[in-house]
Amino acid sequence: MNEKLLDIKNLTIHYITDDGVVKAVNGIDIELNKGETLGLVGETGAGKTTTALGIMRLVPNPPGKILSGEITFEGKDLLKLPEGEMRKIRGNKISMIFQDPMTSLNPVMTVGEQLAEVIQIHEGLSNEEAIEKAKKMLEMVGIPGERHTDYPHQFSGGMKQRVVIAIALACNPQLLIADEPTTALDVTIQAQVLDLMKRLKEEFNTAMILITHDLGVVAEVCDKVAIMYAGEIVESASLEDLFEKPKHPYTLGLFGSIPNLEEEVERLNPIKGLMPDPTNLPSGCPFHPRCPKAKDICKIQVPKTTDLGNGHKVRCLIYEGLVEA
Amino acid sequence: MLKSRKLLAVLALMLSFVFVMTGCGKGSNQATEGGKDSIIVAQGADAKSLDPHATNDQPSSRVMKQIYNTLINTNEDMQIVPGLAESWEQKDEKTWVFNLRKGVKFHNGEELKASDVKFTLERMLASDKVNHIVEAIAKVEAPEDYKVVITLKEPFAPILAHLSHTAASILNEKAVKEAGDNYGQKPVGTGPFKFVAWQSGDKIELEAFNEYFEGAPKIKKITFRNVAEGSARTMGLETGEIDIAYDVEPVDKERVKNNDKLTLVEEPSLSVAYIGFNTNKEPFNKKEVRQAINYAINRDDIIAAVLNGAAEKAGAPIGPKVFGHNPNIKPYEYNVQKAKELLKQAGLEKGFKTTIWTNDNPVRVQIAQIVQAQLKEIGIDVKIETLEWGSYLDRTGRGEHDMFILGWVTVTGDADYGLYALYHSSQKGGAGNRSFYENKKVDELLDKAKATNDSKEREKLYHEIQEIVVEDAPVANLYYQTQNVGMQKAIKGFRLHPAGHHRLYNVSY
Amino acid sequence: MANVANLQTADVKKTKKRSMWVEVARRMAKNKMAMVGLGIIVVLVLLALFADVIAPYEEVVIKQNLSMRLKGPSAEHWLGTDEFGRDIFARIIHGARVSLKVGIVAVGISIFIGGSLGAIAAYYGGKVDNLIMRFMDILLAVPSILLAIAIVSALGSSLFNLMLAIGISSVPSYARIVRASVLSIKDQEFIEAARAIGANDFIIITRHIIPNALAPVIVQGTLGVAGAILSTAGLSFIGLGIQPPAPEWGSMLAGGRAYLREAWHVTTFPGLVIMITILALNLLGDGLRDALDPKLKQ
């Protein structure tokens, strides 16, 4: 159970555009064991999706560029694989579910074709066999198999996301990256889809990186959590540790901005200010302009990762003892 | 997957369709080197109809000339020679008798009979388009199989010349009746070549008629191609795609001459180019103004610049190839001083503003520009207006113009055709007299000359008419254009006909 | 109080609009190709404006000198002379006036007529829309060359009639563009809001809808100027263009085609100038399109 599946070290991804360099991901580390689920949490623009695309090696280039780092998957560094090898991994060992089911299916191909395609590529089945398997996959996600000849526009949003999930799981991947798989859906559908993912993940023993900004979803599904801010992972821990003992001021801020049903509070405490401009990140700790506990040193000193034990890591000068909490 | 395969099928179908269609345009008579028995002739427009009574345009006539014969021919030297009529005699002032050649075959196998001639001329008289050519005829009789008697309304001296007009080509009664409305696309004549096919807008194919009464022609096949761009005709000659090109552009003449595979034949034609004045309008109602403009135009410049020298300065309104031409009339000299004096006499020493009209014919447009520049020298401010051909004819016919540029071809080669329409007061407007010129004396002389049978006497009358007309200057005659034909050097037996429709019977490679 | 409120909203609107155009200009300035296009157009406009200073019209552009016919480029005549011995360079510069004017006015005419019809059709919808758009379909089905010939021969051949003819033949495409963009705008909230405060149709159309539908029209217009210049040249080629001796690029090209081989420069330079102008307008139009539609750029 504790076999290491994915080990990301010092991954840095920048987008180089006419308007400047967008520092999307700045030296992050992620570890994931087989069958484990990691929640990657952060505001819009924190670099979550770029991280995911980085793992898939699908960062659009130009303008995106993976500047440094290692992504070790099953002992191989994905960043050093030739494109052909990488293609064999995509959709097969690592697959990805994108944010918007409305736009992630090809509108001019039947869902059956789209499902069968991934099966054919990786399992070398004949046309008929692939279609058969596609039908089975559809049934598995709760869609009648005979609808494989339908086009995406004939499905509802929730059903489309089921199809996307079916495509992602068609080849029993070791790792599933789900990029906000439920944000575009109705609340009731969200729950159904989450349930489905949870069930299938357990059935296939798939590891998962769940990208979301919704801590509620994280609490329901994940084993581990990593909090991202401005392209850095500011805190990572097991689910219990993070929820019970959040350390980083940003994490604390996130919890402060969730309504709590159990406690009556006068008003929520949202984090002040906005995400920094990624082309022009603040010096020192990138969170310092918004941090309620920031001191002068935070503007200069870049925090290092502090290991608090039990896999609980945090990047904040407070835990380096340089700033008083 | 299935869908895209269907799409592919549709595409393939479309493709094969295109290629089948392409294949349909069978390999035409490609120009090849060596002793050929077919020739390709290029002219600037497609024929309109091959029914001589349906049209009177040059491109059609040039084709019809090969298909049909007329009773009488005017040869390349403008002499009247026998055609389908072996001989003829004038019984009295108004009666002519024609004896037909025997054993002449039409392309449909019928033999030529006097009844065909009667039918033809009567049909011609009923045609709106060409009846004016034979309007002098009162009746046509066919008393015997090979004898035709033509009675005129009044004495009309140039009747023989008019009967040699291609519009008076003799048709076969049976063929015309069989074809009905479509006769123009199924012509049947007695000529050396018979009609084969017509790809509209592109080409007309003729082939030798082996039973032709003068003997089968040497060339087996003639293709008339429609090549509108003058430069393209020359290029076609150079590349060998075209054997004979009519009307080589003036600028291209040197190129043809200097090419050792090609020759250029050039000769004066029956046409005159002129600038007409609206004598009904101020200030062109003043003779001095009209003469002044005549003096102010430098004809040499026009001929050099626009025609590359391919013309002769014009004095008299009919050229030297036309019967009745007065060789003593010299062109108005280029004399700006004199022009100014004349304007002063007319009380217009300060000049005036006026317009000159032309159609979109590039030669005329260029002439207009040169004349505009030249008249500026004597203070006349001319605006050029280019009109589309239809409105040009219509509006000059109605007399809305100040000045205009036109040409006239005396197709029959007889002074009557060239002078009557242009200067007789009964012909004002659309009939030809677009300068609205009126002179009692000229009217009288024109009528008299028309009815005079003695040719010496007629000639004298026409000489006098031309003197008056040139002095009165209702128009400024510019030049007699030389016509030319460019062809492959290997071609023999080609002669230019002054009227422009060259006979290809004697041509060979 | 009411005044103050008005003032404020006006201010807000103004700054918003200005910033949009500033942003567009900023994006344009970054597009090298569009700037090259703009540069060429500016040079042409300047040449056209100062044409008389560079080469006097009567003496150089119009006056013939038959002894200097068809001379190749030289120090005296940079681009050679034409069939009447006139300086081609001078005629091209003066021709820029005519060609640019024809292009701009013709497009102005089509934008005005087509734009109004399109806006009316979209705004009122229903029967009006149907009627106008079917009429546009009919107009589209009549070959533009017939329209042009008809207008020129019915109204006489003048520069304005030529512009009118070319303008009218592209009315349907502007009607369609404007209709489409008005349709997408008219149901948006700010129109509802304007109506709620009692603005009438005229004010809504002129103040709100037209400015917002402008972007695609500007792009199409830039390209349309190019198209109109090409059409004029084409009409000149088949003998229906500007009246001589006025210099116009298309008629220079058409007039010189007989000398294609004797004097290459007579057609080559006007042809090149047409090509460069169209190219510049296209570059500019493409640049504008990209700048107005940031979606297209990543």
Place this chain on the structure above:
Amino acid sequence: MRKYITRRLLMLIPVILGVTFIVFSIMYMTPGDPAQMILGESAPESAVKALREKMGLNDPFIVQYGRFVKNAIMGDFGRSYATKKEVFAEIFARFPATLQLASVGVLVAVLIGVPVGIISATKQYSLFDSVAMLLALLGVSMPNFWQGLMYILLFSVTLGWLPSGGYGSFKHFILPALTLGTSTAAVIARMTRSSMLEVIRQDYIRTARAKGVEEKKVILKHALKNALIPIITVVGLQFGHLLGGAVLTETVYSWPGIGRLLVDAIKQKDTPMVQATVVFIAVTFSIVNLAVDILYAYVDPRIKSQYK
């Protein structure tokens, strides 16, 4: 689908009626007397008058138009004033030349334009992209007739490889098709590029890549089909225009197509010919449009479902 096609064809009727009315009005209002044109410049005025009367040209406009519509409904569009040929017989005699040139021209354009557009889009901002797009722009910017003259000068006169004009064999096709093809290719390449750029950015392309689909397949299978609608539109529009006759190209290459037929007829004030040609062009154009719309349904199932 059949219902949809029928409805579209029925909609043609008012359009054609409108077209005939406009054309008839234009021909009626423009100066120039058909009778005079038939008889030529040297016909006596009495003959012109008689012919006018015979042709019914003196009747009021509405009577003349009514007569035309009545005859047209009976299938009789009349005979050409100039050539006395039946107008549709003449049009059908000319149409193959136009159809062939338009088809080959568009074929050339598609074969060049679509691949260039695709490569340009996939290699946006590369050297190939810049050069190809500059060439495409030049193709759009070069007046067709000038381009035609230059080709003749080079390929026929200087090199002597191809005929300078005319109609008939395959060789005659090459230059006109090239002239039409290159300028049309430019338009198609530009449209393909921008359409592909739009599509390549879509999420489903990323999905396809995430499935491990080969890049070539991603572009040709997933992207191209989605990018096809605007490309088909442009190809259809160009084809429709070319079917109406490319007057300038036809003139330069002495090509006996519809375009020259129309221009000649207009210049000769040959009303029946103009009328029939314009109706023919309008119908062809509409049919091509309809074909394009039907093609949409094959390409895009979303559109197909709308037609039902």
